[in-house]
Amino acid sequence: MTTEPTPVPSATGPGPMPGTDPREAARVVMGECHALPFLPELADRGPGADAIGRTLALLADLPADVSPRGWRLADSPGRLARRAVDHLDRDADALEEADELARDPEHAPAPDRRRLQVGIVGPWTLAARVELPGGMPVLSDRGARRDLAASLSEGAGGFAARLAERVGAGARILLDEPALWQVAAGTVHSPSRLDPIPPVAADQLALSLCRFGDALRRAGVAEVLLRVPTASVPGAPPVWSVVAAPPRGETPLDGACLPAAPLYSADSHAALDAAGTLLGDGRLLQLEGLPASGAGIPRTPADAERAAARVLALLDRLGAPPHTRLPAVVLTPTPGDMESASGAASALRAARLVADTAPRMAE
Known part of the structure; x- marks a missing residue:
């Protein structure tokens, strides 16, 4: 009688990487995360490679430019917006080239099992951080934020689907x-004290994110995850119903990415409950941050065993049996673990080592 193989969690990276060379970053990604690669984000290249500029470069038929305070929508794309598009094209070409060099045709995973992860700034944070031509945040105008979300889903969804293919x-x-809780609390900054930006109800946030996910899937995306902080600035507490409780009749997002440290230390019971709900519903849970081992990230088999034991203990605390829920877990380092080229490779290697060790520890 044959036995079923123990399910294996995935390992990938958080997105941001150090340096300015897209080919070197892609080489590291494909060398360490070939089963679940990600598109590197090289913000060290300056304006246009930052998270907001990079996401604006994906908009469909909605130009952007810069203002004295940051990015804004415009009648035509500015110089930095064109630079952002160029950066993105170079990143995509470098990733494809690195994949061709690293691919082993005899052991390559089937396309329906392999994923390419592309990070973008979500529609609510983008609306909070990008200005209208008049200077107010896009968030202040309901029609403008609908147009921004529609443009983002079309452009980002198509880009990610084409690159993944x-x-x-x-x-x-x-x-x-990152600004979702401020949007919910009504604490997004307005340039005018006489025109504050009102809060957005949690049920409206949840509904819009579900429908944004639907639009991405129509554009060819297989899975959509939501990355949110487990804590926020004063006056803007997390609203976990947005993550864990999709409106009735709506297709939920496929999972969430949460900072792992508060979950391992049980500092946030509300975050633990949300994570448990995600796994209980059969959705993905991406844990950003490996369990610490001694002085830092796991580097040896013994370190990996101790870290894997903490991952399994967390699943037990969440009421998620490892033999059925390990495939729904994704392990990544934090962006802080990726601050140097050598550190990035080591951190990604550590995530893969812990992911490979966890199934054996679960037996």
Whole structure:
């Protein structure tokens, strides 16, 4: 009688990487995360390579430019916006080239099982951080933020699907929403004290994110994850129903990416409950940050065993049996672990080592 192989969690990177050379970054990604690669984000190249500029470069038929305060929508793309598009094209070409060099045709995963993860700034944070031509945030205008979300879903979804096809994978988009809790609390800064930006109800946020995910899937994306902080600035607490409780009748996002440290230390019971709900619903849980081992990230088999044991203990705390829920777990380092070229490679290697060790520890 044959036995079923123990399910294996995935390992990938958070997105941001050090340096300015897209070919070197892509080489590291494909060398360490070939089963679940990600498109590197090289912000060290300056304006246009930052998270907002990079995401604006993906908009469909909605030009952007810069203002004295940051990025804004415009009648025509400015110089930095054109630079952002050029950076993105170079990154995509470098990733495809690195994939061709690293690919082993005899052991390559099937496209329906492999994923390419592309991170973008989510529609609510983008609306909070980008200005209208008059200077107010896009968030202040309901029609403008609808147009921004529609343009982003079309442009980002199509880009991710095309790039994923080039590397023989399905597309996974990670929506980074660091300002989501401020949007919910009504604490997004307005340039005018006489015209504050009102809060957006949690049920409206959840509904819009579900429908944004639907639009991305129509554009060819296989999976959509939401990245949110487990804590926020004072006056803007997390609203976990947005993550864990999709509106009735709506297709939920495929999972969430959460900072792992508060979950391992059980500092946030609300975040733990949300993570448990995600896994219980059969959705993905991306844990950003490996369990510490001694002085830093796991580097030896013994370190990896100790880290894997903490991952399994977390699953037990969440009521998620490892033999059925390990495939729904994705392990990544934090962006802080990736601050140097050598550190990035070591951190990605550590995530893969822990992911490979966890199934054996679960037996």
